[in-house]
Amino acid sequence: MEGKLTMAPRLERFVSPGKGNGLRAAARIRRGELVTTAEPLACCVSNKLARDVCHQCFTRCGTLLRCSQCKMARYCNVSCQKQAWAGHKRECKCLRSLLPRVPTDSVRLAARLIFALFSSSKSSSAELYSLDEHESHLNSMSEQKKQGLSQLASMLELYLQPEVPDPTQASVLPPSCQEALSLIAKVTCNCFTISDGELQEIGVGLYPSLSLLNHDCRPNCVMVFEGTKLQLRAVRDVNPEEELTISYIETLSLTEDRRRQLEDQYHFTCHCQRCDSHDKDGLMLSGEESTWRPLKEALPRLEALKAESNWQVLLESCNQLLSGDGGTVPIENLYKLRILDMALDASIHLEQWDKALIYGVETLKVYRRFYPDPHPVHGIQLMRVGKLQHYLEHIEDALNTFREAYKIMKLTHGDDHPLTIDLTMKMEECRSEMDKQSFSRQ
Template sequence: MKNNFKLSDTSVKAGDLLLTEKPFVYVLSSKEKGLRCDNCLQKLKVLKCSGCQFVHYCGRVCQKEAWSGHKWECANLKRVAPKIIPDAARMLAKIVNRLSRGDGHTYRAYYTKTSFRMWKDLMSHYPDLKQDKKRMDHFTSLCMVLFEFLKDISLPNTVELMGMYGRMVINSFTILDIDMNSIGTGIYLASSIVDHSCDPNAVATFDGNTINIRAIQDMPNLDWNQIRISYIDLLKTPYERQTELLENYYFLCECDRCFGDIQMKILHAAKCPNQKCDNPVKISWKDCELVRKPKDESEKNGYIKENGDSNNESEIEQSECNNISEIERDGECSACGTKCTEKDIEVFKKAMEFTEMHLQKMKEKQEGVLHPLNVMHAQTLDHAFDALIQVQLWETACLYAEKLIPCFKFYYGERHPLLGLLHLKYGKILLYKMDLSKALEQLKLAEQILNITHGDRHPLYKEQLLPLLSQAMLEC
């Protein structure tokens, strides 16, 4: 795929395509087996490979295109049948094969006209892996599968294989469909240069197995050292985000969003008893950390080296649920001065404990008790909204969508694919209900976001959003 690379000295506008790339290796998730083409990853009618009877293709074009990479795997899959090879083992096997018998060691993935990344440039975090029992157990199990599966390839020694495994787990991207659901895993060498932030200025979306990285903020120029995407779901507490990043990528995130006062006040906040006041109220409901503090300087330096973000130079105090702000008083609104009664506090604690245990079930105990942007309340709304769509309870789904939109804006930001999808889903429901003016409003909001995050040529924009938008405009 030919790339029209953006020059580093030109300004970047929100929506600009910074990089598009095909994967170095990739696998379709086993849960999508028989539903999608193993080559283009599109969901349509597929037929089994006549050789291995395991992979599926949508037609001869995709089968022919995939054959050079599949022929070695085809024989091995057929030999071990009916055993199912785990996705991670298939992925690692594809890496071994490309490095052993292909162009894996010499392949260059360009992110500018002159700058590129190669397989050897990916970080393996070998020392961290050796200390990670969970990952080492996983690696051991994969080795056992590979020894049985790859009879036709001489496997590298344990150190080399572990380096391959490390590069795989650290640098893999989850491939998403147009609804932002996981459908596979891929390694994209050039795209792996992009580091993480909980307040990203770019976003990665997928069209089949092609990754597209687009800016979601205006920038004075293109500096790849400053481009950030989010590696994780942002609808979580800073502590949960930091823990996930530590466990999966071995660095502690110290971005402004993780340590910012605004999120800290909202995350586990109660609603002010004064119905006319929207200010969050702090109530201590249990001892729990909302953010991680670096244990030592080496851990902090590890983050800076990995993420290239060393702007946070001030000392950061550890924040807990009962220590968000010295100014705030427990159970008292700092804006209007309203104090929570003992009953208010008891109801709040029960609602938080209930929500923590039953996050997937929306209950009336939350309404009017938890702050509308409380992270647990937001997570519950998200789960409930999807469930309501599944059972086609459109009226209730609309009520939940209205409450969920400000939550998504707060946690994901104003320009995020999930916020765009939420507006699209809400607009589609309203169009079905013939609430045309509101449908048009939501679809226009979806268009503003998805045009930036996906571009006007993406199937989600062209094939799903535009027809709905045209229909709403015609019928209004």
């Protein structure tokens, strides 16, 4: 798998003041424009979804063919299985040697990177940012974190034994990556989460040149995926020589929580305009603390129920919280919004469509305020609510919601993304159903 980046002359590497390397616009980029696309140098499906997602094309499927040897890799059809074999054969041998243990996502990704470099005949000189230059951040890590990474490095060495007995002898690796600890650190700090159409995590991948993109809590670009292909799109107009930024994390959280997460995961303190001004923190903590604190304290338990797919208990718990004192908490409150979102998820899984629609409509009132720029999360939420309205035959409401989603998604995903195509078909269905209704009334 070659880490190819479709580079436009609109994009150039530069040194960003206070941030190190970065990417900036070499020409004017308009809002909604596709800045660049990239294929991963290496990628893998997340362990927790290994049974549900094709390991070649990253499509979710009800039934998948399983590799008869390692029993882990799964494919949607024989064609995907054949295409995957060149990259999977080394991995297959390593997976078999560790059974019944399964290495973590980062260990599998680091190994796949080595295998990709072994089988790559092409030069990666087209990359703006080489693997050798990637930061490992080992010097700025706590001892505890370093210890955790050392355990992963030991697991990587053990896992690679059947194929690469001594990584330091692997001439395909740049010198700074030949030590397992350095390689694991670089992979964990620089990999991207690959998400599906619903923005749910399905895997991890390395896109070397796009690791140059710096973070901003209100970025001017967003990333969406089509399979494993990464698309970078501008969500605001960008002037020549202006830095291109993305958000490394979900931005719908308090400044102190965003900063803590960025420090823990990426080893820097964010000083973007939004963090320095504590923008929207007051709105996210709307209401009396005595009424919203129980909602905040309940979140870890609710998230555990969601992780276990215990939808019935999750919905009952959310309902209880939202109908007690939580009912008086303003809807803009971050903790109330999170509980509404979980209640929406649980209602959809339990096929309680009317209830799901009530929760979905409530969340949209707040999403508009928290996502001032076109944002994939807002577009997907609108699409989900539109589908509920359509299913419950609120056709006119559904069409209006789909139109609002389209305004966002034509900018964040582009007109030719499968999800945007699906959305335009939904709008067409609504229009034709409305035409039939008006015809039958005549």
